[in-house]
Amino acid sequence: MISNRWPNGRFPQFTARQQVISDDRTGEWHSFAEKFGKAAFIKRIRIKYLRTFDAVQSPFNAYLSLVGLETLPQRVSQQVVSAQRIAEHLTSAPHVTKVNYSGLGYTPQYELVGKYFPRGVGQILSFQVDGGADSVRRIIDGTRLFSYVPNIGDARSLIVDPAHITHREVPAEARIAAGVSDNLIRLSIGLEDVNDLIADLDQAIAAAY
Known part of the structure; x- marks a missing residue:
């Protein structure tokens, strides 16, 4: 009432x-x-x-943020290079049906990448897999280096299922129209060795199927 x-x-x-x-x-x-x-x-x-x-930061947290800004360009540069390699690898990975990353060369926005993002398009990417939410859950549970956290831009690599985390409150019609399906996985690439991250995704996907 x-x-x-x-x-x-x-x-x-x-x-x-x-x-x-x-x-x-x-x-x-x-x-x-x-x-x-x-x-x-x-x-x-x-x-x-x-x-x-969010609430107002404590002085110490604000200090840590300022310290972190000093090395931000170097960290992001490595993350972008790693994200590009992972996106390229996933395009030919078994059970991956689609990769969303504007730096791959086949998206409608690719012609704008060189103009507006000469250093790369960022460390965030997503991909779809065979099956639905159960397949996604098995893949996420099977990763060892990725952390299941909905943040982005962390020094650690993160993995989530957006349909059940970041977009869980969005009506299904709007969520699907935006491409956020139950078989979508989102990655935020961190500073770990890119070969280790690729190997982790490969073993998790293989084990899920």
Whole structure:
């Protein structure tokens, strides 16, 4: 029941159903007022804004961020080179049906890469595999060097299934239209040896099938 604090029409940000607190896969949709009643205001602040934008950093964390910025170009340069090699390898890997990486040469945006990204297109890529969510889960569980974390740009290599992590609150129709299917895997390439990362993906994919 919607709390009387948020009458319909006056506060749509509290009475309209929101993706962030709903579950499209099970058909459960909620507004902040429906789900939290009198606590709708503070729950919206915590869930939509504090979680999204983060709290103010402590002085020590800010210091670590500044120190890290000093070597950022060198780290990203290596990560981009590794990402390119991994993307190229995956195009011919068994059970991989599609690789999403603008640096490969066959995407519609490739002609713009040299102009706008002369040093490479970044360390993030994704790929689709045979099967569905079960195949993806077996591959992710089978990796040894990749960490199952939804962040990007870390010094460690990361792996996630976007349909169940970063896009789990997005309605299925919009998610599929954006190419985020149940058989999609996203990688954020870190600073580990690229040959080790390739070998890790190969053994995980082979074991999954």
